[in-house]
Amino acid sequence: MKPLPRPDGKALPADSRVHNLTLVLRKLFFDGPLSRADLATATGLTRVTVSDLVAELLSQNLVLELSKRVKGRTGRPATPVVFNPDAYSIVALDLSDTRNIRGALVNLSGQIVHRRVDDIDSVRGENALSRVNAMVAELVGKATQPILGIGVGSPGIVDPYGNLLAEAYFGWTGVNLADVISKEHQLPCHVANDANVAALAETIFAGARGQSLLTLVLAHGIGAGLVIDGSLVQGSGFAAGEIGHVVADESGAPCGCGRRGCLETFISLPALEKLAGDSPSLADVGWKTGCVLAPIVGALNLDEIVLVAPPELVLGSFLISMKGAITVHTLPSLTEKLDLRVSSLGQDATLIGAAALVSAEELNLL
Numbered sequence: 273m274k275p276l277p278r279p280d281g282k283a284l285p286a287d288s289r290v291h292n293l294t295l296v297l298r299k300l301f302f303d304g305p306l307s308r309a310d311l312a313t314a315t316g317l318t319r320v321t322v323s324d325l326v327a328e329l330l331s332q333n334l335v336l337e338l339s340k341r342v343k344g345r346t347g348r349p350a351t352p353v354v355f356n357p358d359a360y361s362i363v364a365l366d367l368s369d370t371r372n373i374r375g376a377l378v379n380l381s382g383q384i385v386h387r388r389v390d391d392i393d394s395v396r397g398e399n400a401l402s403r404v405n406a407m408v409a410e411l412v413g414k415a416t417q418p419i420l421g422i423g424v425g426s427p428g429i430v431d432p433y434g435n436l437l438a439e440a441y442f443g444w445t446g447v448n449l450a451d452v453i454s455k456e457h458q459l460p461c462h463v464a465n466d467a468n469v470a471a472l473a474e475t476i477f478a479g480a481r482g483q484s485l486l487t488l489v490l491a492h493g494i495g496a497g498l499v500i501d502g503s504l505v506q507g508s509g510f511a512a513g514e515i516g517h518v519v520a521d522e523s524g525a526p527c528g529c530g531r532r533g534c535l536e537t538f539i540s541l542p543a544l545e546k547l548a549g550d551s552p553s554l555a556d557v558g559w560k561t562g563c564v565l566a567p568i569v570g571a572l573n574l575d576e577i578v579l580v581a582p583p584e585l586v587l588g589s590f591l592i593s594m595k596g597a598i599t600v601h602t603l604p605s606l607t608e609k610l611d612l613r614v615s616s617l618g619q620d621a622t623l624i625g626a627a628a629l630v631s632a633e634e635l636n637l638l
């Protein structure tokens with residue numbers, strides 16, 4: 273459904289039809305059920321155009337008519353139209369835990385309907401790729417709905433075409449993972465950085481409707497995903513959000529990257545787990561995290577920061593101290609509306625994010 277931009281920037285009638293279909297589908301996804309009259313008011317399109325677009329979405333099974341008729345604005349009964357979350361299944365993979373491949377079938381509302389875990393331990397390279405393809409095949413076989421596509425949340429730096437530009441665990445640097453998986457299964461495949469897909473999950477499935485969101489994922493490594501004005505921020509080398517190796521304390525421990533005291537050495541999941549129950553130490557690393565985030569809040573005027581981490585480690589002294597550091601180091605106008613919270617998606621944020629990536633790319637939902 274995604275329209276291809278014309279080189280001269282002008283919209284063809286077919287482009288504007290795809291644009292309007294997207295407009296109606298997004299409205300129903302985020303705000304439905306709505307009647308055709310309400311859709312016309314909300315989108316600024318005519319009733320005739322909306323009816324025509326809804327008919328096309330009905331024929332694609334992407335929306336359904338509810339049987340309950342409600343009184344319309346003109347007094348005539350109106351039939352509400354609702355987004356159909358079960359029109360398609362999405363195959364989602366989370367590769368951020370390098371010891372396990374986690375996979376799921378996810379519906380279009382981000383609900384996991386079937387899940388699989390494959391303990392790959394130290395399997396790497398081509399063999400790990402075979403295990404990924406085996407899991408995809410298994411999940412495709414379980415699906416009872418047509419498959420919209422395959423989404424992958426991967427550690428490392430990934431370009432928008434699915435090329436792994438830098439990947440430290442599986443030995444796949446230089447591999448176009450999206451192409452490899454897509455060709456094997458003859459389905460569309462989209463791959464993005466694990467923290468980036470977690471930010472998409474918050475935006476599409478978990479109710480983050482603000483203009484500027486940062487998702488901070490604490491896993492084996494740490495990373496941040498940024499969605500600003502409805503777009504994923506990728507950066508010039510597709511490494512936006514790689515804040516794990518920003519130095520938080522020069523007197524800190526040596527890091528694998530060659531520096532000392534990188535943020536990752538303090539708040540990677542293994543590092544935080546060692547501090548479980550130690551409130552003063554959790555407050556200390558929370559403060560360091562806030563000091564790294566403060567300039568980002570200042571530069572981007574963020575309105576939400578979402579932590580993807582075990583709540584028992586970050587709720588309490590870590591989060592309070594992190595917020596304190598951001599508040600002390602920025603203007604009040606930047607922080608008074610800043611919402612700082614732990615993701616409601618828990619450890620599934622990347623998995624559900626991989627599905628959000630497919631929804632964003634194939635249905636243009638972002």
Ligand SMILES: [Zn+2]
Binds near residue numbers: 516517527528529531
């Ligand atoms: Zn480092």
